[in-house]
Amino acid sequence: MDGRSLIFDVAIIGGGTAGLFSASLLSEKKLKVLIIDHNNILGKKFSISGSGKCNITHRGKIQDLLQNYYEGVNFLKRSIYKFSNDDLLSFFSREGVSFYSDKNGKLFPENFSAKGLVNILIKKCEKNNVYINCDTEIKEIEKKNDFKITTGTKIFLSKKIIMATGGQSYSFTGSDGSGYKLAEMLGHRIVKPVPALCPLTVKNYIFDDLSGISINNIRISLKKNKKIYCEGDLLFTHENLSGPAVLDFSRYADKNDEISISFTEKKYYNIENESKNGESSVTNAIAKKTDLPKRFINKLVKQYSKKKWKSLSIKERKSVFDKISKMDFSVEGKSFSRAMVTRGGVSRNDIKSYSMESKKVSGLYFSGEIIDIDGKTGGYNIQAAFSTAFTAVNDIINKLQA
Numbered sequence: 001m002d003g004r005s006l007i008f009d010v011a012i013i014g015g016g017t018a019g020l021f022s023a024s025l026l027s028e029k030k031l032k033v034l035i036i037d038h039n040n041i042l043g044k045k046f047s048i049s050g051s052g053k054c055n056i057t058h059r060g061k062i063q064d065l066l067q068n069y070y071e072g073v074n075f076l077k078r079s080i081y082k083f084s085n086d087d088l089l090s091f092f093s094r095e096g097v098s099f100y101s102d103k104n105g106k107l108f109p110e111n112f113s114a115k116g117l118v119n120i121l122i123k124k125c126e127k128n129n130v131y132i133n134c135d136t137e138i139k140e141i142e143k144k145n146d147f148k149i150t151t152g153t154k155i156f157l158s159k160k161i162i163m164a165t166g167g168q169s170y171s172f173t174g175s176d177g178s179g180y181k182l183a184e185m186l187g188h189r190i191v192k193p194v195p196a197l198c199p200l201t202v203k204n205y206i207f208d209d210l211s212g213i214s215i216n217n218i219r220i221s222l223k224k225n226k227k228i229y230c231e232g233d234l235l236f237t238h239e240n241l242s243g244p245a246v247l248d249f250s251r252y253a254d255k256n257d258e259i260s261i262s263f264t265e266k267k268y269y270n271i272e273n274e275s276k277n278g279e280s281s282v283t284n285a286i287a288k289k290t291d292l293p294k295r296f297i298n299k300l301v302k303q304y305s306k307k308k309w310k311s312l313s314i315k316e317r318k319s320v321f322d323k324i325s326k327m328d329f330s331v332e333g334k335s336f337s338r339a340m341v342t343r344g345g346v347s348r349n350d351i352k353s354y355s356m357e358s359k360k361v362s363g364l365y366f367s368g369e370i371i372d373i374d375g376k377t378g379g380y381n382i383q384a385a386f387s388t389a390f391t392a393v394n395d396i397i398n399k400l401q402a
């Protein structure tokens with residue numbers, strides 16, 4: 001322990017996105033901060049975010065941002081107002097980071113990689129003497145006056161704890177779901193964790209040879225409940241359905257669920273007007289009418305593809321439209337190894353939304369993906385990790401420095 005005391009003001013379990021940000025803020029206030037992480041390096045998931053480019057947050061008003069958190073909107077509201085997308089950008093701007101937005105409003109650092117952002121946070125922690133304990137498994141956490149944290153080799157005491165152990169996906173990054181067990185041991189309910197923001201594997205997949213082809217503005221819904229749907233772009237891969245609309249929708253889909261995808265809204269579009277397209281092949285005529293990729297159309301209407309559109313009867317034309325406009329699939333599965341986030345986690349009902357403090361154990365806080373919150377693709381999950389971390393830190397500073 002380098003001669004330092006074993007007693008800390010705040011122990012942070014998990015040095016990922018939320019944990020590192022919390023430690024950097026708390027240590028600036030001269031508090032004695034400990035990070036315990038069972039991985040060998042910190043911030044691994046953050047450093048691979050956005051394929052290493054880090055889609056850190058999303059452009060737009062706070063009210064619009066909040067619409068992207070499904071059932072977690074009300075829980076997150078105060079945190080996002082306390083620490084918004086603008087606040088997040090300002091925090092890193094002060095460290096020399098500049099940002100750009102893509103055409104959809106996703107924000108990325110311009111002059112730093114995701115790893116570069118992680119290094120900014122780690123340097124702040126090191127500068128302010130945060131005690132970092134990697135490769136450390138926690139055996140037990142007990143609450144007496146202070147918290148007692150027992151690892152394989154050490155016992156730490158701390159006045160407050162922040163649990164920021166993340167979700168259960170991409171387990172090589174360290175967030176492997178073990179944090180849920182610690183939370184459960186301390187009396188919290190866990191909403192069943194399921195993979196989210198992941199591709200969907202479907203039975204009898206026929207689009208492997210269309211890998212890399214995207215279809216814009218599709219609508220994907222659950223057959224049993226059409227009110228549950230997502231809209232956006234779809235991407236065919238070698239083995240599954242992906243792209244933003246599928247990723248956003250994946251949180252709803254379970255194994256064996258029947259799902260329905262509308263590839264175009266142009267039902268029977270211009271079916272009888274043949275002045276322009278009558279001489280075209282069926283594929284070309286349909287591509288012009290719908291903007292769907294020709295290889296996709298060819299695949300589904302192979303038997304007609306060499307025919308002229310005008311040679312088809314109205315009934316046949318309708319049948320061609322039916323084939324290419326909508327398809328049903330049966331979900332074979334989805335996996336944590338390909339999921340960018342976890343739906344589920346520590347129940348929101350067990351956490352005070354204005355402070356992130358546990359309702360079960362005073363002095364214990366949660367932040368980031370360990371909580372039952374998940375956002376759409378677009379920077380919303382990193383934003384939630386920073387905003388909930390800020391809320392917890394704020395409350396702790398107010399209480400410890402009162």
Ligand SMILES: Cc1cc2nc3c(=O)[nH]c(=O)nc-3n(C[C@H](O)[C@H](O)[C@H](O)COP(=O)(O)OP(=O)(O)OC[C@H]3O[C@@H](n4cnc5c(N)ncnc54)[C@H](O)[C@@H]3O)c2cc1C
Pocket residue numbers: 013014015016017018019036037038039041042043044045046048049050051054055056057136137138164165166167169170173174175176177178179182339340341367368369370378379380381382383385
């Ligand atoms: C491939 C990929 C790309 C992504 N891209 C984006 C993106 O561009 N934009 C976006 O908004 N979101 C993105 N996400 C999601 C985003 O990275 C996470 O939601 C966010 O990092 C969660 O932060 P966190 O602090 O809650 O957890 P994490 O960053 O996962 O940190 C958790 C930490 O806790 C440690 N830990 C876990 N269990 C224990 C334990 N029992 N004891 C001790 N330590 C423990 C882990 O080792 C880890 O260091 C992406 C995710 C993935 C997998």
